[in-house]
Amino acid sequence: MNEHDDRQIHDALRQTFPPVDMELRRDLWPDVLRRLDARPQAIPWYDWALLAVGAGVLLYSPKLVLVLMYHL
Amino acid sequence: MDLLQRFAFGDIDAFETLARKHQGEIYGWIVSIVRDRAIAEDLTVETLWRIYQARHRFRADGNFPAWARRIATNLAIDHLRVRLPEDPLISEPSAGAPRDYLLERETRDQVRQAFRRLPAKLQVTATLALVEEKPYDEIADALGTTTGAVKTRVFRAVRILRKQLTQLGLGPASTK
Numbered sequence: 001m002n003e004h005d006d007r008q009i010h011d012a013l014r015q016t017f018p019p020v021d022m023e024l025r026r027d028l029w030p031d032v033l034r035r036l037d038a039r040p041q042a043i044p045w046y047d048w049a050l051l052a053v054g055a056g057v058l059l060y061s062p063k064l065v066l067v068l069m070y071h072l
Numbered sequence: 073m074d075l076l077q078r079f080a081f082g083d084i085d086a087f088e089t090l091a092r093k094h095q096g097e098i099y100g101w102i103v104s105i106v107r108d109r110a111i112a113e114d115l116t117v118e119t120l121w122r123i124y125q126a127r128h129r130f131r132a133d134g135n136f137p138a139w140a141r142r143i144a145t146n147l148a149i150d151h152l153r154v155r156l157p158e159d160p161l162i163s164e165p166s167a168g169a170p171r172d173y174l175l176e177r178e179t180r181d182q183v184r185q186a187f188r189r190l191p192a193k194l195q196v197t198a199t200l201a202l203v204e205e206k207p208y209d210e211i212a213d214a215l216g217t218t219t220g221a222v223k224t225r226v227f228r229a230v231r232i233l234r235k236q237l238t239q240l241g242l243g244p245a246s247t248k
């Protein structure tokens with residue numbers, strides 16, 4: 001690939017995608033707040049995974065409940 | 073406790089201050105990638121929502137704008153991956169339009185279509201590097217990669233575009 005061709009691709013892209021207006025015209029905080037209210041915080045997958053591992057261990061060895069209770 | 077620490081602990085007032093301070097910058101970054109104001113606004117809101125959800129992972133001594141840019145970039149990439157095919161971009165010529173203008177417009181439409189066939193990550197990298205001319209290290213930071221990887225992606229994007237445009241009879245020489 002030669003530099004001249006690269007420059008032409010570059011120029012073609014700049015003509016195809018003219019500059020966009022990057023200025024934000026309104027405050028988005030109210031939308032963010034609505035989103036925060038609307039979507040209760042999801043429990044992340046790793047918490048579920050941890051819970052599943054814990055339940056598995058307790059099922060496999062129920063005596064560990066005593067150890068767990070001791071530490072609680 | 074400073075603002076970033078309060079944010080990391082879930083203080084909504086601290087988050088509001090940060091969101092209002094950085095929303096313009098986040099929006100500007102996203103709109104430079106997706107090039108659509110309405111979509112960029114939606115993605116900015118989504119970015120800020122995700123930032124708040126991920127606040128526990130933010131290091132209080134970290135760089136908030138850079139972290140926000142990375143989340144915003146990932147969302148923009150996801151958007152480009154699922155974007156529906158656009159309406160045909162080559163519109164019917166209007167009766168009074170000069171022929172040269174129509175040819176130029178058709179060429180631009182074909183370049184745009186070729187560009188949108190690139191994988192999302194290449195599109196984002198090429199847009200930021202070639203259209204917006206952002207520094208490579210800033211792009212690398214936003215993409216969570218190295219400047220070397222950014223250069224490689226730009227090289228790949230240009231190579232693929234050149235090939236596609238040549239197949240369309242629009243080699244570099246005719247894209248002026």
